[in-house]
Amino acid sequence: MSAIQPNIQPPVSEEMELVRRAKRGDDSAFEELVRRYDRNVFRIAQHITQNREDAEDVVQDAFLKAYGNLAQFQEQSKFYTWLVRIAVNEALMRLRRRRPERMVSLDEEVKTEDDSLPREVADWSPNPEQMYNQAELRDILTRTIQGLPPGFRTVFVLRDVEGLSTEETAQALELSIPAVKSRLLRARLQLRDRLSRYFQKRASGDGDK
């Protein structure tokens, strides 16, 4: 079984040059950074907040904050990792505002140790994506990921959807590497378990349950 290939990101040095130009006051360089990453920030923000308007606000606020604090960016990490950290904090802040009754924290742990142990071990249909039309599939994927605690959801989105490395995810979320790995494993297993309810191979003649 082959390893999952990470998404490809642009070379760092060329990007750092844009950042330096932006730091010197060249707004066209900053605009290029916005164009490069606005889609990613929007996806991350909507995954965390689960709300379209909040995600739009997060995109604006995160870039504006990055612009205002560019002088403080030390260039020890990639610009994108620094931007993601800002965006995640903005998104979590909005989520807390909408759900004040529930503590929303990246440190949130689920009580039992067994919460991620696989329950559904039935194999999936050879083409699970073809079992549903596109709208149904999107609905299943959205509802399934919404059910994860925000701390797990965020790690999964950064690592597996956006393709950040474990180290970059740890930097962006200010978590240790073992903490990222443990959340990622549990997030992946929980998602897998929940998706299995939809995608498992149906015995012939069994039909819909």
Added chain:
Amino acid sequence: MKCAEFLNELTNYLDGALDDRTKSELEDHLAWCHNCYVVCDTTRKTIEIYRNSELYELPDDLRGRLQSAIMSKCSAHKKDEKSGPQKA
């Protein structure tokens, strides 16, 4: 290798982050443990489905509006900085 040990290493395995020896122990386990094989295979599919899902793509018109809003707020910010703090 037991199933619990396999599960602990699953993320490293899928990310290609294992040394050769652990990887081969894990693959030996996968060869005879059908449940772990299914868990591993469907976890990999889970990641791929989400990665390819394009769940929250930014529509072009909204993207244009957001970019304009961001850049105009940035210019306003720059002007405020240049004019310095307003003191009463």
